[in-house]
Amino acid sequence: MNTANTANTAKGARARARTEITAAIKEAARGQLAAEGAAKLSLRAVARELGMVSSALYRYFPSRDDLLTALIIDAYDSLGAAAEQAHHAAADATPLERWTAVCEAVRGWALAHPHEYALIYGSPVPGYSAPQTTVPAAARVGLLLIGIVRDAHEQGRLTGHALPAELSREAERMTADLAPDLPPEIVTALVAAWAQLYGLVGFELFGQFNRVVEDREPFFRHAVVRLAHGVGLEP
């Protein structure tokens, strides 16, 4: 067990060093994101900042695109965790209150991490195409919103609006994919509200609200309550 012990501690130390260096690389890369943008993220600059040589980074990330993917997943996870935490803190509240709590957590995270928000919800990075591995992290906020609406539906607190005939096929397809237990008109409204939420956040973050909306917090709060109404959530 002596050998096992030393082997374990040795392996543990190596693994610890590896995760630490991986974290340092991502941290330096996030600094690059803020300074130069995702399009100009460069492995050499990251290595320089860490006092390493560029080829050494390839032990941790097989390519620049893999580093970008890791940053994207981290950003989605950080946003998702913030939203889940806000949702958990409002666990006993009404669906409408939980909805606004999640939306405000999204906005708060975006204002606190503007460059990471731009990475995941801004313009695509030229030449980069996100792999499917980003999907679970990207889905976290959406799943929260679905869960809130599902609870409201089970409590009989939902009122939907009729769908046009041309949309019924697609609405049923989305419903089967996302939330088979909810009515199609609710799922359709929910997907739209999900996109519209990020429209509000993006306009504030990217400067479109400059000289238009000044006092943004009450504006946003009211807008997401109206969004919830559109999905059928009543107070």
Add this chain to the structure above:
Amino acid sequence: MNTANTANTAKGARARARTEITAAIKEAARGQLAAEGAAKLSLRAVARELGMVSSALYRYFPSRDDLLTALIIDAYDSLGAAAEQAHHAAADATPLERWTAVCEAVRGWALAHPHEYALIYGSPVPGYSAPQTTVPAAARVGLLLIGIVRDAHEQGRLTGHALPAELSREAERMTADLAPDLPPEIVTALVAAWAQLYGLVGFELFGQFNRVVEDREPFFRHAVVRLAHGVGLEP
């Protein structure tokens, strides 16, 4: 008058050449936008593509940022013209039909010009800050939407929702700025709907709807009708 004549034609030819070359520069720059993104837009590459020398471009655009600004204004103007044309074609229709016509024109233009859309509504370009000269072009779509809602209001076709007290000051400020003849609750809803419209378009364009919304046109159409309802427009 001989001298005046030659002077005039010379000046006319020179001015014509200048606008032609300016247009060619912007055209090549738009190609760069699509290939490398706005962050990597470089005067040298544009010059290379045109067979010019980089220093020659400075006769047309004093800096890279000025070229960017010109591209941004052109994009806003192109989008605004497309929206205005769609609105004009629906001049005799109901406000709700004009609303959806403008929204669909925005989406159509975005799908046809994804890189220019990313330039104006995507992540900000690092190190670039848009000057106030972009504001009039950027406002065109918003002014259209305000006009449609104003017409509906004058026809008595608008129903608003009460505002929370915390928002009344900001709502009155926005109303004074944007449309003093409309009720504050309508102006507030309109600004929110404006941002939400671009949330829908951006999600489709930037891939967030991949594997989520497949048949996007009826989805979008229904979503903007619901947006209009949120502003108070009834059919």
Add this chain to the structure above:
DNA sequence: GTCTATAACGAGATAGAC
């Protein structure tokens, strides 16, 4: 096996002398 460093490639950008 795990890691870092050296060196090199091919492509492209850049600054400055001319």
Add this chain to the structure above:
DNA sequence: GTCTATCTCGTTATAGAC
């Protein structure tokens, strides 16, 4: 307006330390 010398980049091959 042209040329050149010197930068950058992502990536790979290789050699050696632990």
